[in-house]
Amino acid sequence: MTDQTKMPGPAPINYYYLWHLTALGVVDAEYGSAPPTPPAPDVSAARALPDPLITGTVWDAIVSAGPLRPARVALIDVGVSPDHPNLATRLDREASIDLTTHRYGARVLEILDTTTSFDREERHAFFGGLDIAPLGNMGLSNDDRDYLGDLVAEYAASEGVLRRLYNPESLFASHGTCCAGLIVGEPAVVAEEGTPSLPPEGAFYGNGDELRTSGNRNVIPYFGVDPFSRLISIRTSFEDDVRQFIAAFLYAYLQKADVIVLPRGLPDPKHSIVDPKNELKADLELWKNQDAANLFTRIAVADQGGPELEPKAAQKGSNPDRPWHVLKQLILSISRHIPIVCAAGNSGESQLIYPASLAADNNGIIAVGAVTVEGFRSGYSNYGEGLTVVSPSDDGEVFNRHQLRLDRLSPFAAQHDYSAFRTREYCYSHFSLLTTDLSGIFGYDHGSDPWSAVVPFGTNPGIGGGYYTTFGGTSGAAAQVGGLCALIQRAYKSRHNLGDRLSGPQVKSILKTASRLDAIxxxxxxxxxxxxMNAESEDAVEMAYFFGSGLPNARAAVQAALAI
Known part of the structure; x- marks a missing residue:
């Protein structure tokens, strides 16, 4: 009888679950010596050491400098799970707002024993005291300034609602929960009534002979970039409603946030106008560029046609671009007071999505791209003019005429002979960002039975609640840089007062100075x-085109903030 047993195939290397914090210098770890020469681009350069020696953290440097004064991070996303054990004490519920279910804001209160479905909503003035006079003229015309002034006056006099209902963010906030964990996640120990406090190893892992259910059994000692700061959740939808975006930035400004994180894109009113970049229009007469030449010809023909029917277009006689222009100037003006961290985009283009594309030397908008542990730009990460810095994230497969980046451990990789195309290959990274997840079946990683039901279990930790997931994208990269900005602000506050903060351009300057293009x-x-990625010999372009100022070092950034 022939032995049909097969040895297991190759598997991704094991890695430290907080590897991204070591890459940013938030956590100091010893991975051992590096080889004298780097490997070829198609060979992995990652060291397989899942349990490195931890020698210190940047948090210790801030603690030794002065009193604990948390920074406030405003996260404009789809909401944050309010009951996640690693976020429960970091989320500022009294300041968070939901702009998706009520134009003037909504917030969910605790459901009391006496609460019934007949209880009325309570009124609450979320925007009371809103004043944008410190922002100045903002570069607006008289008409645009009047438009914004009327809108601000409307919100300042408005009333939103407080509701005692099941929190909708327990169902639809997976993306925001992931980003929140990367920014401010903290270790969580569920204190059981009548039991003494335990050291972390006892609280999280317990006694091996213990059979009873422990609230900490499916919770890990997780850390975000700055677990000592607080987070304000500003919930928005993916509707192309310009008013909710204006309201979101006005609310973040009203709350005196120290950092604003926007790990998503906004509709760009000018993006629909097709205007190919000049470098893409070069040498169109060559055979290898025939597809691009044909595409540009079709675009030119399409531009000569009539306008498409827009059911949601503004009525005739109004200026549909005005609110979008006001939003743009509002973002630019607020960024000069508060740093605004934006994701660069996940389409692999040599241009940034909006509003990351607004990043410039004279504002506080920080455009963040993604890089892998292999030292390459993540396969999906946008890059180009305006990119500020990069941060660790996962990878994406690429197969075009310029490069091959393939997950060769995938069973589908053997179905094709990619070597026939003779394309330059770059090593694919299997590293991802571990972060907090929306518990239950609505998260990225579904929780296990019996608690993963249609109705999430809220604060009941259960068994295998699906509290964590692997994450990535430029969203994950931007979230980490948002945490770095919180560290910078918190370090500055430790030497000054709680209400003091650095401006957007100051934080951006510190971040860029603390970044290196020769970092690993x-x-x-x-x-x-x-x-x-998108052009021949593109890798000969200056490094800043792909990585901005480079990979930030948290310790260098914090030391710079402490020195001010």
Missing amino acids: VAPGTRKLTADC
Whole structure:
């Protein structure tokens, strides 16, 4: 009888669950010595050490500098799970707002024993005291300034609602919950009534002989970039409603946030106008560029046609671009007071999505791209002019005429002979960002039975609640940089007062100065390396085109803030 047993195939290497914090210098870890020469681009440069020696953290440096004065981070996203054990004490519920279910804001209160479905909503003035005079003229015309002034006056006099209902963010806030964990996640110990406090190893892992259910059994000692700061959730939808975005930034400004994080894009009113970049229009007469030449010809023909029917277009006689222009100037003006961290985009284009594309030297908008542990730009990460910095994240497969980036451990990789195309290959990274997840079946990783039901279990930790997931994208990268900005602000506050903060351009300058283009992404050993994505010989372009100022170092940034 023939032995049909097969040895298991290759598997991704094990890695430290907070590897991204070591790559940013938030946590100091020893991974051992690096090889004298970096490997070839198609060979992994990551060191396989899942339990590195931890020698210190940047949090210790801030604690030793002065009193604890948390920064306030406003996260404009789809909401945050209010009951996640690693976020429950970091989320400022009294300041958070939901702009999706009520134009003037809504907030969910605790459901009391006496609460019934007949209880009326309570009125609450979320925007009371709103004053944008400190923002100045903002570069608006008289008509635009009057438009914004009327809108601000309307919100300042408005009333939203307080509701004692089941929190909708327990159902639809998976993306925001992931970003929140990367920013301010903290270790969580569920204190059981009548039991003494336990050291972390006892609280999280318990006694091996213990059979009873422990509230900490499916909770891990997780850390975001700044677990000592607080987070304000500003919930928005994906509707193209410009008013909710204006309201979101006005509310973040009203709350005196120290950092604003926007790990998503906003509709760009000018993006629909097709205007190919000049470098893409070069050498169209060559055979290898025939597809691009044909595409540009079709675009030119389409532009000559009549306008498409827009059912939601503004009525005739109004200026549909005015609110979008006002939003743009509002974002730029607020960024000069508060740093605004934006995701660069996940389409692999050599241009940034909006509003990351607004980043410039004279404002506080921070556009963040993603890099892998292999030292390459993440396969999906947008890049180009205006990119500020990069941060660790996961990877994406790429197969075009400029590069091959393939997950060769996937069973589907063997179905095709990619070598026939003779495309330059870059090593695919299997590292992802571990972060907090929306518990239950509505999260990225579904929780296990019996608590993963149609109705989430709220604060009941249960067994296998699906509290964590792997995450990535430029959303994850932007969230980490948002945490770095919180560290910078908190370090500055420790030497000054709680109400003091650095301006957007100041934080941006510190972040850029603390970044390096020759950095490695630990536990990798390869320095940041450009790749060809959208053009021939693109990797010969200056490094800033792909990585901005480079990979930030948290300790250098904090030391700079402490020195001010």
